């Protein structure tokens with residue numbers, strides 16, 4: 590949403606192969622449902638007689654007729670509904686097919702998701718077939734390379750989260766804070782669905798819908814907030830997207846004096862071109878409050894000069910600079926913070942706080958430092 594994060598091509602390609610299998614299964618159930626209970630023979634017709642997918646979907650996931658698994662039952666329920674309402678089932682399949690290409694049409698002004706849309710009665714039966722794919726991705730084994738014809742090894746959620754690490758430089762793409770190290774207690778490399786899978790289960794393993802975020806964002810996100818609203822035209826136009834439209838270069842971030850306390854700052858985030866997008870970003874992630882609190886906590890007990898005190902020591906080493914030289918130090922610190930946006934955690938909020946301090950608190954900083 591804030592910093593651009595893109596699933597690398599090799600992971601994108603492999604996850605897309607798995608996603609296409611999921612779509613194939615859904616389209617078959619909706620457009621040409623079998624006459625009765627879904628059988629292994631049906632899957633042979635669908636995937637080909639020699640496909641390794643047969644044993645993967647076979648007995649364990651379908652179950653024998655007398656020991657049907659939950660997933661097997663879900664296939665039957667959706668097929669049954671499709672048999673009784675063939676016209677609508679076809680429209681649902683078309684809607685899902687349309688939505689699966691959302692990433693290729695993100696910049697079309699008329700883009701909206703078509704499913705569930707008016708087909709709310711189909712959400713639960715589609716979800717019961719679509720959502721387990723995410724659970725399988727999240728399992729330790731994930732999707733095996735040979736079964737799904739993948740080019741770069743087995744596909745797991747952990748692999749996808751790892752794939753985002755190099756480009757993230759340890760920074761959360763949603764809030765500009767630290768991501769946390771993988772495998773530590775503070776491991777916060779959490780999997781985010783941009784389109785929540787509870788509302789759009791057909792996109793649950795879509796390769797342009799899974800991103801990594803920090804724990805704070807994940808917990809806020811998990812409140813089931815949907816930055817795209819109902820994923821209608823206005824909703825999609827009113828939000829940034831982690832890979833298709835990132836916000837960092839589009840927003841302006843300004844620190845002001847907090848209305849509650851003269852020595853505290855209050856951060857505001859705006860988008861001059863499309864104000865709604867900045868509002869959505871703030872509402873979804875609570876960024877203004879989180880950034881303001883973070884800056885104020887740093888100053889607590891250490892004064893407003895805390896952001897430049899180390900640079901002050903490094904530059905002047907015991908000498909006494911004049912006021913103009915301290916002003917220059919602040920200018921340089923602002924330039925440094927701006928230059929490091931996306932490369933050092935918390936740079937955006939720091940640049941804003943420093944600018945405010947230079948404009949309004951320079952006398953206080955000089956008093957603290959000299």
Ligand SMILES: [Zn+2]
Pocket residue numbers: 761762763764765766802803804805806807
């Ligand atoms: Zn975050």
